Amino acid sequence: MDDVSSSCTRSIHLINSAEFKLLVALTDPAPDKRQHEIADAVQSVGTNAIDWKHFLQLVSWHRVVPQVYLGLVAYKDNIPGNIFNQLYRSNFKIQRISLRQSAWLVKISQLFESNQVRFIPIKGVALSQLLYSDSGCRQSKDLDIIIDCADVNTAEQLLTEKMGFKRKHPPETATSEEIDFLNRCTKDRVYQHPGDKIVLEVHWRFLTDSSILEVPFDELIKSSMQQQFHHQTLRILSYDYLWLYQSLHGTAAGWYRLHWLSDIAKMLVSFKPDWHRLLKMADQYHCQKCLFEAVCLASQIYHIPIPEAFYSYKQQFWQQRLSTPLALHLLSSAQIQSFFIEFWRRLFWMPKQYFCLYLLYKLCQRPRGSVSWYRQHPHRYILYYLLRPVAFVIRRCWIR
Template identity: 30%
Template sequence: MNNKFELNLTSIPKELKLLLDLIQGNDGEYKHRNTDGWFTDINWDYFLKLAIHHRVYPLLYLELKAIESNLIPSQVLQTLQAYYQKNTFQMLHLSGEMERISELFAKNDIPSLFLKGPVIAYDLYGDISLRTSKDLDVLIKKRDIQKVEGLLFEKGYINTQETITQNDKKGRNYHIAYFHPHKKIEIEIHWRLHPYPINQPTFSELWERKRVSSFTSYPVSFLGREDLFLYLGVHGARHGWFRLRWLKDIDQMLKTKLNYRKINSFQKKYQYSYMIGQMFLLANCLLNTKAHKEIKLISERHSRKLAQLALLYIKKRTHSHVNGLKNLNNYHTRYLFILMPTSRKVLFILTLFYPSFKDEQTLPLPSYLHFLYFPLRPVLWIWRKTVKMIQL
């Protein structure tokens, strides 16, 4: 495949371009540059906000620390150092809990796969302090949900999500969040990798290809290399790559040995081709990532369109986060629709009609009447919007 693509990057601010240059990490190349021009007219407050939003401050701290330039304010380095140290403690804290949860589930005959967190940080970067994680994500079989919830309750976790209805589990929802008030740790229990209607491997298939981490003293199972690569790619695409940490993860994975025949086979089987194409284009243009020649882009034209949409989305989400603008739910729904392959678009639209906990809050009904939420959903949605407009 072509290893150099072009996207319209004219709207990206200088601070974001600097951030992207730094996280490429080209083995000390930056130290030999004429950095005077590199750091000229940088809004450092904005740069720090970008670093925090995109969750790449550990990498930025180490890069900037290694660069000798009086143009980098000491306050910037001190702030990044504080976040770096806080993240290191957080990752160590999560590592201990990850082992305990893995052991708890194994002793109760519950197969589990850790999707992100310290085990992924170590696998991708070789150092858990170089990647951030706010929680632990664990994939289990759907039939084990009730059993897992009981075990977590026994260990002091509480369900912090709004009520998850049976319709949610059948439709858009694919995980439940639990929080430990004393340990200050959140765990997301997944029964699917991605929300419906995205295609995905079964748990049994993922379990057959799993790896066991060498980073922990108690065995912790996580996704096989190609499964992890595609999971991170689809996850990033679903969220419009609004955190550049996800794109850096892909950059790191492409530096390892991957079975590209498997990747090509999986992306075709599960209809990920457009999303994976988008991922490669973004990684190449923003991080100068080189993709292997065996990778096949099914439709480079459509992937380029999706990549350009993601750039706009990255800019919108970043601006929204930094300046506190209104949420982008409507834009995100449209983006997801365009992201879907044609064969899944109808199913995606149908998921929008699945009842949610908001419908139950608006009109509580006994469980034997929950089927009424399907025809009532449009009415309840209009009612909520009307009440919201009146309150404004």
Template identity: 30%
Template sequence: MIMEDALTLEMRDAPKELSFLLSILRNRDQDQAILPQEAADMDWNLFMKLAVHHRVYPLVYLALKGSDTSLIPAYVMQSLQRHYHNNTIKMLHLSREMSRICDVFAEARIRSLWLKGPLLALHLYGDVAHRTSKDLDILVDAEDVEKAEQVLTQLGYEAEEEIVLGNWKKKSHHRSFEHREHFAQVEIHWRLNPHYSRSFSFEQLWQRRREVRLSSQTYFCLGNEDLLCYLTDHGARHGWFRLRWLADIVRLLPLLDNSRLNQHLERYGGEMYAGQAFILSSLLLSAKVPHDLEAATVGAKSYRLAEKSLYYIQRIVQLNPVPEKSVARHYNRYLFSLMSGKQRIAYVFNKLLPSSRDALQLPLPKPLYFLYVPLRPFLWFWRRMKQPSV
């Protein structure tokens, strides 16, 4: 049994609006009525901010509309309904773009694995409208990245950041694109994780892929065990500052082959990230973690990481793409606690490498590009100073 008491004390400082939100999310089958005392004396504006910030408003709306809504102010239900309908339209729009991109990728013979987005919503929740997604994340072989970018350009997408220096594949693991007319966003990934995290090769992931049919079209996604490793690594790196990611873990748990996952983690690593996710999903969302998974993943390091991530879950913070100044120091310490010694060295080395952002900030002639190496710390510091405080 996961020792929830080790973390319960840390949740005593959580606002009651967050506790109420967690109570709604725990009632996954909507088989329990909302108790009047739970909804009493609520700061409903804060409740809505939390539901939107954590990107769980579709689940909240579905749960509340089946309850006694006399306990909920009318404007709250109207706001939830509006957010839910807007998300439905957004997910249908992303689904259409997903279909269009998939067709063109197939014509160009680009193998692709679809991460998150409408397919993850369908896989975990049974309906694309029950989960939010900002964009489409697509993993391709590193050798196909340039070809994929050309295809997106032909479809009307533009890269959000211009490439000047040639080390961009080493500096990052994805590039972001936005459509010029309808503003759909797409991320092309060539690694699942940043270079300082252990990542599977595309061929390994492709061999373990899962096939999904949607609207008479075939897509390929990560196998469930690879998906668990990807989601827990992603959630850990972002401090689980959105409850949506933990809700995904709760839904994915019953779909896993536990024996295969344990072998997977033993061979490739990631036990402490999985353990952190299992502890948090058990504590906050009453997830039922199988004993064999718990025994293989939940250790002292997982507990420490779970406790540290509660700092972000209990606050409304932004950690992506860069952490707010108010939490940056705390987050950097947390990020280092996720890494091994080798990963820390790789992380620091990567930060010291110049980027295209440096070249755009201070354009130099190509023969002088070598100067970006000693200038990198100063340019990075200048950007941080210009970042607004929150």
């Protein structure tokens, strides 16, 4: 308990630091409030209150370079020249990557459309275009799309044979039995283009725990919206499903990057849903607590009022707030959640019956990283399940 208390105290100190406050001000979704907060924060430069080296580390870790650069352009005379030049170079590099990602997304859309493969972009440049009206305003490291599980092999054939992508996961050496196993137990395949180094993740479910936000793909297509993206019409998630996915993704990861919360804050300000309908949907798909945590954290960091509809779920809402200090600790200290923090947090946000399944999955079935440890004749592939707990113990205890 002392360790938890000290972590929470340290988190409060880091969140109240001048560097983190400036970062929050630069990513605030409310323009008027943002300009006022940026001006106040930059004025403190004269008192040497900002450690610019630490600030740049935070900007890089939280993947908010474009927003920070655009916000500081008007104040570049108040900022050390070498700091602003580093931001300029980083932003220029990210804009070039965003342009390449956008070009590839258009090419993939055209190829899939001509071969009757339906897909929906779920993050990346398409989300940036939707939220910020600029495909380069939101920093992203890869492209993410979701397709029907029945089209996974067709999509892979098109990507590898027509576009030159190489599969990174599962590895190209994986057997058909291993791939079938991974299709049942994971949520995506990862590809990379050897020329542009663009990474593409092809999902067929939102989360590895298939019981959470398990939405039929036909329902996603039926409810989807259309978006103009570089002269190409794309299907994108409806606002309701976008809310649920963004909340689930951030909660499962532990909210250790600010750009996930800045997206939630932007949606809180500019894309307000019918909260009663959304809360019912979240309950239906077992991710209501994820939605509670997303809104709670965004409102706490960006000082946005919590929707009144949440207070009709007082018990669930306040229970979920118990896990937010751990998320704040990960966010402020710039670290990925360990297995034990993930374990503790999932106690709060997962329904209890699914938490038990999650434990079983972690101990016995999670194949990433150890699927190629043991190769057997297909009839003896069941032995993999016996070796899996050993691999788990080695990875968690010895390798670290």
